[in-house]
Amino acid sequence: MLSRVAENLYWLGRYVERAENTARMVNVNANLLLDLPKGTTPEWQPLVAITGADGLYRERHGPGYDERTALRFLIAETTNPGSMLSSLSLARENARTIRDFIPREAWEQINEMYLHAKDNLASGLSKRGRYPYLKRVILGAQTLTGMLAGTMTNDAGYDFLRIGRNLERADMTIRLLDVRSASLLPDDPHALRPFENILWMSVLKSLTAYQMYRRKMQARVRRQDVLSFLFKDTDFPRAFLHCLSVVEHGLWRLPRNDVPLRATSRVQRTVQGAEVAAMSQAELHAFIDQLEIAIGHLSDEISRTYFLAQPLNQSQSQTETGVETA
Amino acid sequence: MPVDWKDYGARGLHDEMVTASGKPRPGAVKLARYLAALDAQELAARQAATELALKEAGITFTVYSEEGGSIDRAWPLDIVPRVMARSEWDRIEAGLKQRVRALNLFIDDLYHDQRIVKDRVFPADLLADSRNFRPQCVGVGPPLGVWAHVCGSDLVRDRDGTVYVLEDNLRVPSGVSYMLENRAVMKRVFPELFENHSILPVDDYPSQLFDTLAAVSPRPVGFPEVVVLTPGIYNSAYFEHAYLAQQMGCELVEGRDLVVGEDDRVYMRTIEGLARVDVIYRRIDDLFLDPEAFRADSTLGVPGLLRAWKAGHVALVNAPGAGVADDKVVYAFVPAMIRYYLGEEAILPNVPTYLCIDDAQRAHVLANLETMVVKPANESGGYGMLVGPASTKKEREEFARTIQADPRNFIGQPALTLSTVPTVVGDHFEPRHVDMRPFILSSDETLVTTGGLTRVALRKGSLVVNSSQGGGSKDTWIVDEEGR
Numbered sequence: 001m002l003s004r005v006a007e008n009l010y011w012l013g014r015y016v017e018r019a020e021n022t023a024r025m026v027n028v029n030a031n032l033l034l035d036l037p038k039g040t041t042p043e044w045q046p047l048v049a050i051t052g053a054d055g056l057y058r059e060r061h062g063p064g065y066d067e068r069t070a071l072r073f074l075i076a077e078t079t080n081p082g083s084m085l086s087s088l089s090l091a092r093e094n095a096r097t098i099r100d101f102i103p104r105e106a107w108e109q110i111n112e113m114y115l116h117a118k119d120n121l122a123s124g125l126s127k128r129g130r131y132p133y134l135k136r137v138i139l140g141a142q143t144l145t146g147m148l149a150g151t152m153t154n155d156a157g158y159d160f161l162r163i164g165r166n167l168e169r170a171d172m173t174i175r176l177l178d179v180r181s182a183s184l185l186p187d188d189p190h191a192l193r194p195f196e197n198i199l200w201m202s203v204l205k206s207l208t209a210y211q212m213y214r215r216k217m218q219a220r221v222r223r224q225d226v227l228s229f230l231f232k233d234t235d236f237p238r239a240f241l242h243c244l245s246v247v248e249h250g251l252w253r254l255p256r257n258d259v260p261l262r263a264t265s266r267v268q269r270t271v272q273g274a275e276v277a278a279m280s281q282a283e284l285h286a287f288i289d290q291l292e293i294a295i296g297h298l299s300d301e302i303s304r305t306y307f308l309a310q311p312l313n314q315s316q317s318q319t320e321t322g323v324e325t326a
Numbered sequence: 327m328p329v330d331w332k333d334y335g336a337r338g339l340h341d342e343m344v345t346a347s348g349k350p351r352p353g354a355v356k357l358a359r360y361l362a363a364l365d366a367q368e369l370a371a372r373q374a375a376t377e378l379a380l381k382e383a384g385i386t387f388t389v390y391s392e393e394g395g396s397i398d399r400a401w402p403l404d405i406v407p408r409v410m411a412r413s414e415w416d417r418i419e420a421g422l423k424q425r426v427r428a429l430n431l432f433i434d435d436l437y438h439d440q441r442i443v444k445d446r447v448f449p450a451d452l453l454a455d456s457r458n459f460r461p462q463c464v465g466v467g468p469p470l471g472v473w474a475h476v477c478g479s480d481l482v483r484d485r486d487g488t489v490y491v492l493e494d495n496l497r498v499p500s501g502v503s504y505m506l507e508n509r510a511v512m513k514r515v516f517p518e519l520f521e522n523h524s525i526l527p528v529d530d531y532p533s534q535l536f537d538t539l540a541a542v543s544p545r546p547v548g549f550p551e552v553v554v555l556t557p558g559i560y561n562s563a564y565f566e567h568a569y570l571a572q573q574m575g576c577e578l579v580e581g582r583d584l585v586v587g588e589d590d591r592v593y594m595r596t597i598e599g600l601a602r603v604d605v606i607y608r609r610i611d612d613l614f615l616d617p618e619a620f621r622a623d624s625t626l627g628v629p630g631l632l633r634a635w636k637a638g639h640v641a642l643v644n645a646p647g648a649g650v651a652d653d654k655v656v657y658a659f660v661p662a663m664i665r666y667y668l669g670e671e672a673i674l675p676n677v678p679t680y681l682c683i684d685d686a687q688r689a690h691v692l693a694n695l696e697t698m699v700v701k702p703a704n705e706s707g708g709y710g711m712l713v714g715p716a717s718t719k720k721e722r723e724e725f726a727r728t729i730q731a732d733p734r735n736f737i738g739q740p741a742l743t744l745s746t747v748p749t750v751v752g753d754h755f756e757p758r759h760v761d762m763r764p765f766i767l768s769s770d771e772t773l774v775t776t777g778g779l780t781r782v783a784l785r786k787g788s789l790v791v792n793s794s795q796g797g798g799s800k801d802t803w804i805v806d807e808e809g810r
Contacts (some may be wrong), residue, residue, distance in 0.1 A: 003595040004583050097559050100572055104384070156597060255598045306597045308582055 005101055006160045007307040008094045012102075013164030015091035016110070020141035021172040022084040023134040025050060026074055028206035030130060033067075035198055044070035046179045050172075051082040068125075076121050084137065085121070088114040103151040106144060113140040159250040163302065166250075170243035171295050173230055176203060178288040181223070181281060200226050207238045224277035227284070231276045240291075244268050247298075260305055263298040270294065329362040329755060331748075336757040340485050340745040342408050353411040353805035356522055361406065366753035372515055373750050376405050379511045385504070386565055387793055402798035403508050405515065408747045408760055408780040412526065415804045418481070418489060418764075419774045421674030424664060426477050426766045429494060429651045431667040433473040436650055437463050447666045448659055452683070455734045456650055457704045458497075460612060462619050463647035466636050469542040470769055473648040476535070476607075477766040478502075481778075482677075483745035490677045490742070492761065494660070496644060496652035498609045502765050503566040504799055505779040506531060506573075512801040524806035526776045531765070532573035534773050535607075539574075541769040542641040543604040550604035553577045553594065555584070557610050557626045567609050581610070586630030590637040605641045606631075612646050654737045655681060655703045678740060682733040691738030692729065695722045698738045700729065713789070715741050744789055747800060749782055759783045761791050762802060777802035 029047055044065040048057045051074065060079070061069050075084045092114045099107050117137060123129030145165070152158050180203050200221045204210040209230065216233065219225045233239035248264045251257045274287060332348025343354045350358035364372070377400065385401045410418075435442050436459065442448045453459060478499025480492040509528050513520055536552065543550035556567035558580050571578035583594050584603065593600035608615065614624040619632035634640045650656065658679040661672040680687040680698075691698060700712040712725040729736045746757035764778030780800040781791035791797040 001597050002577055002579065002583050003597055004580065006597050099384075100568060100578075308595055 001156050003306055003308050005098055005157065007303075008098045009101065009157050009160040010164035010302070010307070012091055012094040012098070012110075013161040013166075014168040015087045015094065016141050016144060017165045017168040018082065018172070019084050019087035019091065019113075020138055021169070022051065022074060022082070022087065023137040023141075024206045024208070025176065026071065026084075027131065027134045027138070028202050031205075032198065032202040036195055043067070047074060050175045050179045052175070053080055053082050056080060071125055071130075075124060085114075085117055088117050088137075098157075101157050103147065105151065106147050109140065109144045109147060113137065113144070116140075156254055159253050160306075163247050163250040166243040166246040167295060167299060169238055170240050170247075171292065173207065173238055173240050173243070174288050174291055176206065177227065177230060178285060181227075181284060196223075197221055203230075209236060209238055212236050227279075228277045231271055231274075241268065241271055244271075251302075254306070256305055260298065260301045263294075263301045267291065267294045267298060331358060331362065334748060334755055334757065336746055336748075338485075339743065339757055340483060340487055341757055342410070342483070342745050342747045342760065343406075344748075351409070351411070352413075352807055353803070354409040357407070357409060357519065357803075360519065360522075361748065361755070369750060370753060373405050375515050376403055376511055379514055380507070383507065383511070385507045385511075387504075387562060401504060401507070402784065402793065403511060404749045404758075404782055404784070404798050404800050405512070406748045406750065406755065407512065407801040407803045408762070408777075409803045409805055410777065412804055412806050414489075415777065418674065421491075421672070422479055422764060422766050422774050423772045424668065424670060424673055425479065425491065425494070425660060426474065426768055426772065428660065428664040428667050429477070429496065430472055430474055430768060432663045433496075433645075433648055433651050434467075434471050435667075437466060437473075437647060442663070442666055445666070447662055452655060452734070456653060456656070458612070458647075458649035458653055460620075460647035460650070462632060463645070466645075466647075468635075468645045469544065469641060472542065472768050473645040474651065475538055475542065475643045475645075475768050477768070478763050478778075479766065481674075481762045481764065482742055485743040485745075487745075489674065491660075491674050492677055493654060493657060494652060495763075497611060497649040498563075498644070499763070499765065500563040500566050500609070501763055501779040501781075502531060502775065503569040505765075505775065505777075505802070507569075508779075508799055508801045523803070526804045526806065528776050528802075531775055532570060534767055535570065536574040536576075538767040538769045538773070539605045539607055539641075539643055542643065544638055544641060545602075545604050547604070551577075551594075551602060552605040552607065553579045553584075553603055555579055555581070555606050555608040555610055557581075557614070561609070563609065570607075576607075581624075581626045581628050584628040584631070586628060586634050590630070590634045590639050592628070592631065592634050592640045603640060605643065607643045612649060615642075615646060653703050654679075654701050655683070655734070658737060677742065680738040682729050682736040682738065687738075688729065688733055691736075692726055694738075694740075695726065697741055699741050700725060700736055700738045703735050703737065713741065744783075747780070747782065749784070749798075749800075751786075756786065758786070759789050759791070760800065777804045 025047055029044070033043060044067060048054050048065065048070060057073055061073065073080055073083065077083045078086055080086060092110050095102060095107055095110045117124070120133060124133030148158070148161065180199070200223060201210060203226060204213050204221065207230070213226065213229050216236070217225050217229055229236070229239065231240045234241050234245060236242055244264060244267055248261065248268070251261050251264060270291065276284065276287070279287060330348060331344040331350070336344065337346065342351070343358055344350050380401055380403060387399055387401055432442065436453065443450050443453055474496040476499060478495040478501065481489055482492050483489045505528060539552045540550050552574065553576055554567055554571040556564060556578055558564065568578055577594065579594055585593050585595060585600065587593055592603045592606070594603050610626050613620045614626045616627045616629060616631040617624045618629045632646060635642050635646065657676065658681055661676055664670055664672045680691045682688040682691055691700060695712065696714045698714045700714070702710045712721065714722070744759040744761060747760050748755040749758040760780050760782045762778050762780045765775045767773040780802045782798045782800055783789055783791045783796070784798045785796050788796065
């Protein structure tokens with residue numbers, strides 16, 4: 001398999017996952033805000049921070065995080081490379097060059113997701129239209145995943161797709177925990193106590209983890225339990241360690257896998273050995289920082305081992321003595 | 327809606343299906359009868375079924391615009407095939423083979439002894455001015471002496487019935503995938519026509535192309551690594567690149583997938599590591615092929631590719647520099663080349679061509695701009711040309727100045743009235759002008775597609791067959807004479 005094709009599949013997996021995660025976060029945050037007393041939370045800023053685009057946001061929109069601006073930035077702005085629409089567009093561009101490698105229906109699904117998201121932006125940004133709009137993106141991504149699982153040959157290409165998807169998912173889960181738990185540290189611990197519960201619940205819900213958490217942990221929603229569930233559970237598909245085990249499994253099936261496999265085990269060991277539940281806020285933040293660097297490193301190793309050295313997505317025009325010839 | 331072919335509108339034109347008196351031409355008798363009996367509803371249903379089949383198969387061509395990015399448009403196919411009797415086709419096929427043989431000898435000569443120049447058959451100053459002559463290729467001897475392995479020659483028929491070669495595309499001719507897909511779709515929509523006619527098949531092309539490519543492999547291995555090199559998804563012919571790679575079972579690569587090693591061999595980057603490449607069917611223009619040898623700013627090419635090719639470690643198809651014969655001025659000399667290299671007369675005539683670099687011929691062109699088509703030597707896609715009969719006085723005056731400023735770059739030809747084929751317009755047939763592009767493959771043997779891609783100008787009276795400018799296409803049938 002050509003390195004470029006592998007790379008495109010990997011990024012296809014990542015971008016679709018990123019679009020889905022963004023939609024999930026926005027959706028849950030919007031719901032959550034309805035339950036919180038006004039002025040007690042930083043509201044939309046944490047979401048922008050989760051996507052790692054806080055600097056870009058301030059540069060473009062200044063220090064204010066009103067709902068309208070933040071939503072547009074997260075969902076629609078094409079100048080924000082991490083916005084949902086940008087992710088869908090990049091997913092589509094990656095898919096376009098490898099149409100022969102994914103089932104036809106999968107390409108159509110990606111195309112449809114992008115076009116629908118683009119054409120219905122106005123309603124997606126409205127208060128009433130937001131929920132169905134975002135839900136459709138989430139369902140669309142899940143449909144795609146299902147289609148690929150059900151119809152794509154389980155070859156190296158499929159492994160790259162799954163590796164990309166799960167690395168992105170692992171990354172997003174810890175980003176969410178980082179920013180959410182930071183923003184949950186109230187200046188006056190008593191002021192927010194009644195809401196702490198629903199804030200952690202929102203974390204779980206944005207990962208569709210609430211039900212699974214309750215079944216597994218059989219506990220009420222508490223910080224330490226949520227942390228250990230989302231870091232260490234090996235069975236829940238969006239838990240960090242589970243994602244890493246999918247990455248590991250994919251790598252096992254690929255050639256020349258020593259270095260990336262070693263990098264994967266390092267990340268896994270770090271999480272297995274960590275007492276996340278007992279970490280203070282500062283410790284948790286430092287730990288997540290360390291993990292993010294390790295994931296970046298793992299992604300670099302995969303890239304160095306299997307992909308092209310030069311960046312993708314250059315184009316240059318030329319004429320071809322084509323059907324266009326007079 | 328029974329059709330009387332006599333009155334369908336082709337009077338004064340040469341129609342490919344029926345004569346002036348409405349009588350079907352050889353090979354088209356059953357087809358003419360079949361079409362005449364279709365009622366309006368059935369006709370519309372067949373055209374709709376055709377369009378659906380094309381859409382479902384994802385057969386598109388790409389139009390690129392700055393604002394809209396790249397857009398895939400459905401490929402336009404008209405359901406009435408263009409029919410040619412086998413006896414006529416056999417002669418054309420022989421003419422095309424003869425032509426391409428001479429062209430390959432010419433290219434090889436230009437990059438070696440230049441005998442044809444020394445013998446004053448081809449003017450030295452024309453060669454000196456040629457934009458597609460590549461000094462980097464002088465002295466290189468590609469396998470089997472073949473430079474233009476894939477040639478697409480455009481044929482037109484004038485009002486008097488004569489078939490002319492309009493031009494030879496020797497760089498990266500495209501369109502063959504549409505020829506194949508048109509046939510596949512037609513078989514699905516009109517199975518009964520194929521049962522009742524002896525239509526020669528076209529589907530061999532991908533395997534013939536593969537054999538042509540494999541035959542020039544520098545390594546004597548059973549399964550040479552053949553790849554198709556594309557500029558990428560934004561190229562208007564990307565669909566075809568992907569299609570041919572898929573049909574041949576080859577990798578479709580971009581420049582960045584390939585690397586030339588210290589050993590001057592070409593490798594592709596795969597997840598297993600580097601893998602040796604033997605033959606590159608490149609669909610990238612010469613100048614973008616290798617930034618070390620040609621345009622340094624090309625990001626489409628592969629640094630060192632020319633070096634590897636010159637060392638004989640990789641075959642490039644078509645060979646760099648083959649485009650020197652893909653020039654509308656050089657075109658005028660093809661009949662002379664055939665005489666010079668083969669000692670034969672050209673089987674297929676050129677359209678009479680006036681070279682503006684010659685004083686007397688230029689005077690003729692300038693005096694007759696109204697009835698001529700004037701083309702720049704090296705442009706493709708119908709750019710920068712003057713169609714005399716459709717031009718205004720002001721345009722002609724401006725063009726005359728352009729010609730005088732750079733006479734080497736222009737040729738003039740009398741404007742032909744291209745032949746027509748019945749074409750579906752709404753619920754009935756009307757004549758529309760067509761051309762035809764057969765493809766000629768050359769390596770250890772010379773093969774010609776059975777027929778080729780027929781392009782049709784869908785606008786009434788128009789002679790412009792380009793798909794981006796309202797052109798469509800037709801299936802092309804070479805039919806064994808009826809009764810056989």
